[in-house]
Amino acid sequence: MPQMHTRAGSERGAVLVQVAIALVGLVAFSAFVIDYGVMWVARRQAQNAADAAAMAGAISLGFVNMEDQDLAREAALDAAAQNLVWGEPPDVAPEDVTFPVCPPGSPGAGTDACIRVDAYRNQARANPLPTFFSRVVGITEQGVRATATAEVLFGDSTDCVKPWAIPDKWLEYRNDQAPPGWGDEDSFERYRQNGNGRGQLLNPADYYEPPNAPGGLYGPNGTGYTRESVGLGGSDYGRLMTIKTGNPHDQVSPGWFQPVVLSCPGAACYRDAIANCDATVIGPGTVLDVEPGNMVGPTRQGMAALIAQDPGASWNTALNGGLGGIQGGCMATGACAVSPRIVAIPVYNPDVFNASTPHGRTDITIVRVLGFFMERMQGNDVVGRIMTYPGTPRGGTSDTPSAAFVVSIALVR
Numbered sequence: 001m002p003q004m005h006t007r008a009g010s011e012r013g014a015v016l017v018q019v020a021i022a023l024v025g026l027v028a029f030s031a032f033v034i035d036y037g038v039m040w041v042a043r044r045q046a047q048n049a050a051d052a053a054a055m056a057g058a059i060s061l062g063f064v065n066m067e068d069q070d071l072a073r074e075a076a077l078d079a080a081a082q083n084l085v086w087g088e089p090p091d092v093a094p095e096d097v098t099f100p101v102c103p104p105g106s107p108g109a110g111t112d113a114c115i116r117v118d119a120y121r122n123q124a125r126a127n128p129l130p131t132f133f134s135r136v137v138g139i140t141e142q143g144v145r146a147t148a149t150a151e152v153l154f155g156d157s158t159d160c161v162k163p164w165a166i167p168d169k170w171l172e173y174r175n176d177q178a179p180p181g182w183g184d185e186d187s188f189e190r191y192r193q194n195g196n197g198r199g200q201l202l203n204p205a206d207y208y209e210p211p212n213a214p215g216g217l218y219g220p221n222g223t224g225y226t227r228e229s230v231g232l233g234g235s236d237y238g239r240l241m242t243i244k245t246g247n248p249h250d251q252v253s254p255g256w257f258q259p260v261v262l263s264c265p266g267a268a269c270y271r272d273a274i275a276n277c278d279a280t281v282i283g284p285g286t287v288l289d290v291e292p293g294n295m296v297g298p299t300r301q302g303m304a305a306l307i308a309q310d311p312g313a314s315w316n317t318a319l320n321g322g323l324g325g326i327q328g329g330c331m332a333t334g335a336c337a338v339s340p341r342i343v344a345i346p347v348y349n350p351d352v353f354n355a356s357t358p359h360g361r362t363d364i365t366i367v368r369v370l371g372f373f374m375e376r377m378q379g380n381d382v383v384g385r386i387m388t389y390p391g392t393p394r395g396g397t398s399d400t401p402s403a404a405f406v407v408s409i410a411l412v413r
Contacts, residue, residue, distance in 0.1 A: 035134045039142050042086045042129050046119050046146035049083035049090045051411055053117040054150035057097065061115065062152040062407045063388060064232045073097040076117050085144070091125035092117060102151050106412035113152040114412065120145045149413040154227075154404035155393020157283025158369055162343045163273045164257040164382070165288060165364055166243060167350040168224035170208035184241070188252035188350040199355065208351040210367050211284065222367075225347065227405055230370060231388050238317060238325055239386045242378060245294045252350045257382075258364060259291040259299070260346070267298045274302025281394040282346050286366040296380045303377045309340040315373055315385050325385075326373060341374045344389045344406070370405055 057076035065071060073094060080092040102114040121127050122143020129142045170188050177185035190205045192198050209222035216222060229236040243257045262273050262280045270291055272278075282288075313329025330336035348364040371389030374382065393406045 035131045035139075035142065038086065038129060038131070039144060042121055043144040043146065045083070045085040046090055046121055046144050047148070049080050049085060049092075050117050050119040050146040050148035051150075052083050053077070053080035053092060053097070053119065054115055054148040054411065055079070055409055057115040057117065058150035058152050058409045061113070062154075062409055063390070066113075066152070069099055072099075072115055076115065080117065080119055085119070085121040086129055088121070088127060090119040090121050090146075091127050092119050096120075100149070103149065103413055106149075106151055107153055107410070108151050113154070114149055116147065116149040116413075118145065118147045147413075148411060151410050151412045153393055153408040153410060155283075155406040155408070156368060156404050157281055157286075157394050158344050158389065158391045158406045159279050159281050159394050160277035160344060160391060161262070161280070161282045161346050161369060162372075163260050163262050163270050163278070163291065164243065165260050165346045165348045165366065166241075166257045166370075167252045167254065167353070168208065168210075168222075168347045168367055169254075170206050170350055171223050172206055173204045174202060174206050182254070184254050186253065188354050190351060191355050193251075208349070210349055210351070225368065225370060225386075225405070227388060227407075230386050230405065236386050238315070240375075240383070241372075241386060242381050242383050244381045245296060245299065252354050257345075258348070259293075259295040260288040260364065261291050262288070265289070265291065267293075267295065270295055271298035271302040271305075274299065275305035282344075282366060282369060283394075284367055286346070287363050288346065288348075288366060289363050292362075299382065300377055300380070303374065303382060306341060306343075306374060307376070310336070313339045313341050315375060338390050339373075342387070342390060343372050343374060344369050344391060345372045368405055 053076040056079035057072040060068070060072040060075040076097045077092055077094065081089045083090070096118040098116045099112065100114055100116050102108045102111050106114070108114070120143070121129055122145055123141055124143070129144065131139050131142055167188060169182050172182045172186050174189045175187070177183060188206050188208065189202060190207070192200045192202060207223065209216050209218050211222045211224065212220050213222055225236060228234050231237060241255060243255050245257065245259060259270060262278045263269065310329045313326055313331065316325050316327045326339060326342070329339050331339050346366045347368045347370055349367050352365050369389065371387040373385040373387060375384050377383070389406050390408065391406050392408050393404075
């Protein structure tokens with residue numbers, strides 16, 4: 001009896017019961033913390049993959065070809081495959097890349113400028129996420145999915161333009177220089193500039209039609225630059241242009257720019273507008289005053305400060321991808337999304353300017369805004385490449401992509 005009482009009253013093994021109970025709680029807690037944590041980490045990674053894919057597809061639409069959905073889909077699939085979800089690429093099939101109408105609340109709601117990507121890492125796609133502690137209760141896998149929609153925004157007005165205005169393209173009919181047609185060596189000659197009959201129409205005469213001209217013969221762009229011509233693969237894409245300071249009495253030539261007043265007159269403001277971002281919004285219909293003087297010194301100083309912001313960037317004519325064949329610099333390292341050397345330049349109506357030049361015209365009418373990659377100063381001249389401008393449209397967006405030169409990409413869902 002004493003021996004049996006001792007055994008019945010013994011506490012040996014009681015700790016084991018408590019440990020067993022604690023282990024059950026610990027496993028349950030670990031399943032919640034670790035397996036649930038795996039799911040949320042993977043969910044974030046899946047969203048990153050979907051975001052990157054949608055942005056890549058939108059970049060293809062905006063900067064390569066708005067009509068080529070197959071190319072945009074390929075770009076989206078490539079981007080998705082490079083963004084791993086818990087160590088493996090997400091499952092994104094071609095049918096998971098669609099081109100829906102832009103959703104309500106987006107800047108382009110109702111337009112067809114959007115691309116949507118759905119990314120999966122789940123049981124239904126045969127690439128589920130693993131579990132670790134949940135296996136004790138029979139849960140051996142889990143899954144996530146993500147979706148993203150990106151939109152291409154087109155605009156014809158923007159800020160941060162540089163204080164140089166260049167003439168729009170025209171049809172060359174008088175004193176055509178080699179090679180035939182509009183070129184850097186030609187000048188816009190439509191009205192007699194001196195002598196008897198000054199201001200009268202010449203015969204033959206060069207011809208310029210502004211955008212959206214009433215009764216125009218050349219569509220919404222007129223005879224000037226188009227987004228297709230300055231976009232990737234276009235006839236003006238990457239065109240090397242040496243722009244030189246002109247004055248109101250010069251003949252209008254493609255390479256002669258007029259220094260213009262943006263937010264304030266004077267050499268200091270002019271120089272700062274080259275080196276930095278002027279907040280003045282410029283677009284079609286803007287009338288700008290011409291800055292008196294040749295501004296050679298301030299131009300050189302402003303360009304030096306601008307190039308110093310991204311000295312490693314350069315233009316490679318062999319490259320046909322990315323933002324205009326640009327290599328190196330802060331875009332290559334990921335330190336910036338867009339090089340500060342990609343700038344916006346206003347384009348003016350050469351017909352209005354030429355008709356009034358003999359009278360010393362001091363203001364010009366802007367018809368569009370182009371992108372320009374600033375390569376270097378060459379003596380007193382600015383050398384750069386024409387392209388679309390990857391900036392933010394100001395003053396609303398455009399429903400006519402062919403007439404819009406300011407292109408921006410945004411995630412909208």
